[in-house]
Amino acid sequence: MCATPHRRKRYLINNKIQLRYSIYIFITLTIVSFTSSLCLTLGIWNLAVNEFSRQSLKNRLQMASQLHDYEQARIGNENKAVSRLSKFREIDLLSIREKEILQEILKKNNKELAIKAILLFLFIALGTIFLTHKIAGPLFRFQETFKEIKNGNLALRVHLRRTDEAQEILPYLNSMIGSLDYSISKIKVLIKNIYKDLAKHNVSTEDLTRYKNDIELELERYTTTDAYKIV
């Protein structure tokens, strides 16, 4: 009964990205469907329509009749009494041929469709790699950047390609790194100055208090946990 935590209430979070991806997927699926439909239309249906056109059927009917006549001529069975029955044999022959033709069409088209399906799969696979690269690329860069930051490198900044996703968060990320960079470098300078003054033996209590206040002021900007505890 309790509500699921972090339940998503809005599905259009980033209209721009979602719209773009909807277009990408729509175009890909349209190309795939169109190609498949074209193959079916120009392949199976076109062949079927041609094979079962009136003229083709007429030709086959004539051929069925001729082949039936061949059979009868070979066994010397051409009297008129069986001529009505011969129609059954002609139809039988014709149906055999129609079945053969249908099987042939299906076999031929299955073969063609299999080849085209492989090509479409390849197309989808390549398209997927291309599209996911737009997301995976920035994610990879962020990951590498976070690693560097963890290791203490605040001098770097993230650069993405023009067509990469996550362009919107890039300024924030670089600004965050810049801010950290500024704070750490400021603290480093202040500490360096303390040591410099101490070395000259001309440091007063007021100076030290000023340095302490500056450092504290800078550190105050950051909210932290108690991750580091002095034992």
Place this chain on the structure above:
Amino acid sequence: MHTKLFKITLGILLILFLFSTEIIFSEIETDEVLLAKIQKDSFKYFLDFTPEETGLTCDSSAIGSPCSIAAVGFYLASLTIATENNWITKQNAYERAKTVLNSLKNKAHGKNGFFYHFIDPKTGKRVWGSEVSSIDTALLMAGVLLVGDYFKGTPIETTAKKLYENVQWDWMLNNSSLISHGYKPESGFLPYYWDTYSEHLILQALAIGSPTHPIPPHLWNEWNRFEEYNNDKRIVYSFTGSLFTYQFSHAFIDFRKLYDMDINYFENSTYATLANKNFCKNLSSKYITYENNYWGLTACLGPSGYKAYGAKPGRAYNDGTIAPYGSISSIVFTPEKSISALNHLYNTQKEKLYGQYGFKDAFNLDRRWFARKYLAIDQGITILMIENYRSELIWKYFMKLTPIKRWIDLCGLNKKNS
């Protein structure tokens, strides 16, 4: 004065002699030219209705026609003729034959070395639910062996031999003493067997002569030789009485010196052809086609479809339809009558019956019907038989083949027995 008269008379005689000689020679030349033209035009069918990539010839000129493997056999055989007559180069014929044999080896569907009667001309797959056909495979193998021998010492010979040796002729017996017409995977062997005289002699020859899967030679005597006398001549006849049954095997096998006991099948075909011609003549009052001196009842297209038309002796089904190939392909049996028939056909029906691939399949004046199509095997038999008449080319090559020699020896066909 007498001398002058003598000289004038001599001059007139000389002119008359030269004139008559020219007429005689021009007539001979006309026949030769026409035969060559029909042969060459008929060969064009094979060039235009054989896909270059497979070499599997279409059964007919109809749209969507499947490949008939028997037609491929005729195509292969006609390649040798085309080469010898310089219609195509030997290299071209070689390439074409190679394509065919490769298609048969790698593409054409069949079973136990036999091929389906009808296959797709482009893929070689079985079509129309056709049967694995014994006679059509035999006609195909006749062509295969022929080109194999024609291109001796080349890979074609090796492939041809392999294709022939792959045919399991004994399987087609279906554990009987006769060869079945064919086999279908769905229903097994067809319930029809080669049990009487017909075009199957070539099938018997190749099956008995096989070095790998032969049928026992004594089976040669198992099929019926039904006889009937026609004009005092004994004829071993086929059931339909169609001329093609007396021609197809003879296109490859030279039966002139072969004897099946006391039967010479060359002579038999000659008598059957004459009987066919007489049969038409006797029915000339009934049919306009026959009345107009056309003859040659054989299996062909007709106003009511493809029928095995024929004459007596036999069932003699006929309706006035004549196939030009019937009389023309009997040219080796009845040269004068066949040449006369083809001249008559060409001179009188050229416009409606003769096209770019030679004579169209058939016509029927009674029904005012003319075929618009060409059938491959009918064009093929025309080419081969004319060539056998002109140069005996096919016979020369075919009779040298080891399987044929083996068949002749095993069946004792080289000696006349009563």
